[in-house]
Amino acid sequence: MTESNLFLTADGQQITLEQALQHLENAGKLEDFIWEIIRQHVIEQELKTLENVDISPEIIDQLVLDFRLENDLTDYEVFQAWLADQGLDYANFRKQIASNVELEELKAQVTKLNIQEYFIERKIFLDQVVLSRLVVEEQALAEELKSQILEDGARFEQLIQEYSVAEDKIYNGMIGAISRGTLPDVIRAAVDIAKIGELLGPLEIEGLWYLVRVEEFLEASL
Numbered sequence: 193m194t195e196s197n198l199f200l201t202a203d204g205q206q207i208t209l210e211q212a213l214q215h216l217e218n219a220g221k222l223e224d225f226i227w228e229i230i231r232q233h234v235i236e237q238e239l240k241t242l243e244n245v246d247i248s249p250e251i252i253d254q255l256v257l258d259f260r261l262e263n264d265l266t267d268y269e270v271f272q273a274w275l276a277d278q279g280l281d282y283a284n285f286r287k288q289i290a291s292n293v294e295l296e297e298l299k300a301q302v303t304k305l306n307i308q309e310y311f312i313e314r315k316i317f318l319d320q321v322v323l324s325r326l327v328v329e330e331q332a333l334a335e336e337l338k339s340q341i342l343e344d345g346a347r348f349e350q351l352i353q354e355y356s357v358a359e360d361k362i363y364n365g366m367i368g369a370i371s372r373g374t375l376p377d378v379i380r381a382a383v384d385i386a387k388i389g390e391l392l393g394p395l396e397i398e399g400l401w402y403l404v405r406v407e408e409f410l411e412a413s414l
Contacts, residue, residue, distance in 0.1 A: 318412035322368025327358040334394035334401035
């Protein structure tokens with residue numbers, strides 16, 4: 193057995209790398225083991241590309257202090273006992289803290305543009321709008337009710353209670369806040385150019401006629 197093939201020694205017996213991999217495969221853990229190696233390799237390669245990362249000793253000192261405060265490890269003896277339980281010494285613990293800082297910075301740099309692109313693509317579904325609706329079965333009735341509201345000063349909520357065939361009439365027709373992207377196309381098109389308080393319609397959806405009032409826009413922000 194060459195020294196390069198030796199992986200570890202257990203109970204005085206030498207175990208080669210090939211044997212170790214076979215043991216992992218027999219235990220059903222080889223795939224996870226390999227993927228973890230690949231993951232760590234990729235991370236380390238990406239960490240080498242980090243720009244403008246200055247992890248000074250003072251920063252590490254502060255993070256160590258914060259960690260000890262948050263985990264009730266301010267007492268020196270208690271902290272040393274905790275390190276021993278974790279199989280760490282102080283130097284390795286500081287190195288672990290520094291690695292975590294680098295990893296978080298890597299996440300920020302890698303995902304920054306992706307998050308912005310995702311937000312832009314999904315904004316229509318992230319934006320919300322609060323609406324009230326009055327739903328009737330005939331266009332002529334919808335037109336008459338809209339006229340009563342705009343010309344005669346009739347209360348929208350009262351007409352909803354009297355005429356709407358939708359179950360949400362008991363809530364004065366309130367159907368918000370809902371994603372703008374999930375609105376029926378005909379309603380979304382009208383809402384997109386409407387102002388708060390504006391009464392829209394009549395709009396036909398699946399044989400029913402809608403009067404819709406815009407109550408509030410809840411625009412998403414990154």
